[in-house]
Amino acid sequence: MKIRKAIEILDEVIPPPHNEMVDMAHAPIANAWELIRKTLFRVQWTSATDKQPADDKPVLVATERGRICVGFYIADLKKWMDYEANKRDEYFSGFPRDNVTHWMTLPDLPTKSEV
16 A cells, blocks of 8 residues: 555544544544654655756755665756755756656654754
């Protein structure tokens, strides 16, 4: 079973926290599911042919050769760029040998209490 299908199934039985059907006893379950649901959607690979991330936003990318690194998409150029190459002023190097196949949102940085 894929994560998206599992989310759909659970969405049918666990109402969102702001739903009037959620009573005080079940509010913690609804709140917990909402947090898990948002996290699960964030940690899924997105096909680069289906959708691109926000312009210039660093994301985790996977290439056809199995390379995983941080990159970003430039909509005006319709080109994926290697984040590390950009930091070295090799802005237009892109991914010369690898085509980006998938991307994923980077996780949030840890808070001070989590460090």
